[in-house]
Amino acid sequence: MSKAKAVSTSRGYCVVPLEEVSSDWKKVVLANRLMRLGWDVFRNTASVNHYPAGSFFVPLGGLPVSESKARTYLERLAKGLGISPVFEAGTLPPGLIKLTRPRIAVLYATGEKWALMTMNVLETMEFDVNALSAEDIRAGALDYANMLFIPGGAASDKKTDVGPEGEAKVEEFLNQGGGLLGFCGGAALTSKVKDGWGLLDVERNPGKVPKAMHGPILIKPEKSDHPLWWGYPSEGYPLAPWYGKALSPRSNAVRVLGRYDKPTDDFYVDHELTGCFFGEFLPEEMGTLDKIFDGYANPANLKGMVAIAEGEYGKGRIIVGYPHPETPGLEGGFLLLANAIYHVTQNQSLSDKPWLPPDGKKSYHEVEFRALADGLRGRHAGQVLPVSKDLVKFGTCNLYWVPRPHIAWSYVGMGGFYLCERLESYTDEILRQLGDLPRLLDGINAKRKRLAASQKPVVKDGLTTVEQRLDDVYRVGGQALDEALKAYRTDMKDCLDEWVLNFKKILLYQHLLQIMKEKGSDPALIEETTRKHKKLNEEYVGSWRWEASSPKYRAIFAVLDNAAYYLANLKFELVDISLELDRLGLLAG
Known part of the structure; x- marks a missing residue:
């Protein structure tokens, strides 16, 4: 450095x-x-x-x-x-x-639960953040940032969404000195894997990485004096991979920053197994368990594998890893995340231009903006929140999944809980952002009122700029809120109710089939039940990946996705305006 x-x-x-x-x-x-x-x-x-x-x-x-x-x-x-x-x-x-003030662009393209997690933690630490869609990146919005954050989620989906034109924009950004952080799916997208961009000379480790591992595991520093580890003990610190892998650098151009070590008590394999307990209390049976999972159950296999690494692309610095320091509720990883951000943005240039999604075509005033936000909040609280809570309750009451303590939107259990997590993350974040908008506007108006009497030219000019930025917020935000409210008003509730009802049936069928197979039921009956399960699954879920692929599922989550994207960016812009007024307040005396 x-x-x-x-x-x-x-x-x-x-x-x-x-x-x-x-x-x-x-x-x-x-x-x-x-x-x-x-x-x-x-x-x-x-x-x-x-x-x-x-x-x-x-x-x-x-x-x-x-x-x-x-x-x-x-x-x-x-x-x-x-x-x-x-x-x-x-x-x-x-x-x-x-330090260079970081201005962070979070890629908001598939895997949005992970993007919401990331933005939640970055907002908590008051970093300057924007959510950029794949379309935004293709349109050149990275010009407003000095760091790109690629959250988790399937790398193949992100690559398809961003496309060759967006990939070229990312390469140009790095060549000019921009920094990049990629965790989990973001690490894969950056690496030389089948569906990656190949920005770093690193691959996935081909060894026996525990299947679908998730939860905190000790990450040991390669060099404890590296800036990533400032403030941490030399023996390392537990960080949580979520269904992660391990890295395998292919050349000295990629430097190891941290390696996997000992799992904690809250570390799971394949959603259900606390493999570390088998190793501690039944070590003689660890081989049996590992055999059942084809060698992918023993957390001890992870020890020494690379968890975090860094390298360069052009003038840009990149850090990738499979643990998630940006996990809400696990505050011990937040400093490491900040260390990584400061490290990859060190000595980078910074655009002074604020950024919002593309302009709205219609003008809105503050009163209209507030009314739309209040209306959307009422709709969301009345239509989406009860359904989300009901689905969580259904899964926990039937022991299909169990919430993790202290970690938001995180469960352990049978397949399908990640769709519940996704709905819950959207529900909570949209409601939180809608609640924050009027509070921020009230604070901004109070600060503007206090500064209105100042005769200092720098303050008066600053207030004029603030007025222009607020007009942009009302115009862009008013249109986005208006469109979201119309989508909620049409048939959002009925569609969501229908989807959740049938998703419950899918989970029950899945449970029923498990019981039937364990009890040795009639094969013909199992086949008929499987057919019913498959038909429902195809209509309401589709592929069982990080997000479902059925049209009915996507229609619902497209509405939530669009609302979350705009609300996050509106909130970030209002926070920045509020801080600008604080700066003017210091100048006013």
């Missing part, structure tokens, strides 16, 4: 040291908020004055406000996050690197 010379005319600076992995992500929030306000933030690459590597350093001089005012503002932000900053006299110590 190259170092930017830490030059400051400040007579003092603030240090936010890394101390505890499970809560250090809150310090990332502070750093991101300050960078989005235009402040410089640095990190140390090695221990400096007893501050561990990766701590955050913020000079208090060279800002458009006085040092005392900067300190007061920083103290207030830190207190709100439960952080205790340390204030030091003098200039910044040597050997620091200056």
Whole structure:
């Protein structure tokens, strides 16, 4: 990692040291908020004055406000996050690197549950984020970002959706120095696999990787002083792959960052087996279990396999891996995710232009925008939320799946739970975003009112720009909300009710067939029941992949998918406008 010379005319600076992995992500929030306000933030690459590597350093001089005012503002932000900053006299110590403010584009193309997970965690840490569809990427929207995040989900589906033109845009982005993170399906898409882009000289490990493994497993650093591992113990930290694999670098151009080690108690194989317990309590039977699963049951096979790696494409830096540090509820991985983001965006350029999906054709005002958002929230809460909760309850009551503690939208059990997870993730995130929009607008209006009396030209010009950006939000968002509301009003509820009813029947048939085979039922009866199950499955599910392929399923989720995409981008833009008003407030005095 190259170092930017830490030059400051400040007579003092603030240090936010890394101390505890499970809560250090809150310090990332502070750093991101300050960078989005235009402040410089640095990190140390090695221990400096007893501050561990990766701590955050913020000079208090060279800002458009006085040092005392900067300190007061920083103290207030830190207190709100439960952080205790340390204030030091003098200039910044040597050997620091200056962070580049990340502007992250999350690929929103198939596997949207994983995209929603990613955006949820990035939003929690207050990164500057946008959701980009495959169409957005083909249209050149990566010009607004300095990092592309490719979430999980089938690599083959993503490759098809993005297409050759979009792939060329990604290659151009990397050649110009953009960074890339890819986890799970995103790692596969980046790699040299059958359905990948081949950006990194790495393949899937052909060894006996446990089948459909998921849950936290210890990831051991290859080099504990690498920036990815700043703030973490040298022995590693548990991260969760979700149905992941392992990597196999093909050349020295790809560097190993972390390897699989020992699984935790919450690590599963094939949805149902806690293989680590067999190894601990019945080691003599581990061979029997492994034989049943054709050698793909023993977590011990994973030890030493590559979990995370990095390399370059053109001027761009890439990190890929199969564990998911962006898992909501597993906050211990958040700092590692932030470390990866800062690492791949180091010294990259940043566009100052805000981004929203393509313009709407009709003008909307704030009152209309609020009314549409409120109407959609009512429809969603009345039509989708009860059905989603009912499906979760149905599966848990029948022991088809069991929710994981502390992890959102995650279950263990028989096949089909991932379709439940997908519906639940859409339901929760759409409702959350719709609830946040009026709160953000209220805060923005209060800040605009306080700043309206300022006579400073920089503040007045800034308010004019804010007005223009809000007009864009109302125009684009108003049209998107209007279209979503119409889709909900037509036959969304009836379609969703019909699909969930028949999905329950499919699960019951699946259970019934399992019982019939175990009890040795009449083969003719099993064949007839199988035919009924297959017919329902083809009509309402289709292929049993990460998402169903039947037209009835896709018609429902297309509505939810479109709503989630627009709401996320509208929310991100309003957050950025609110932070811009905070910056103007500091300038106003």
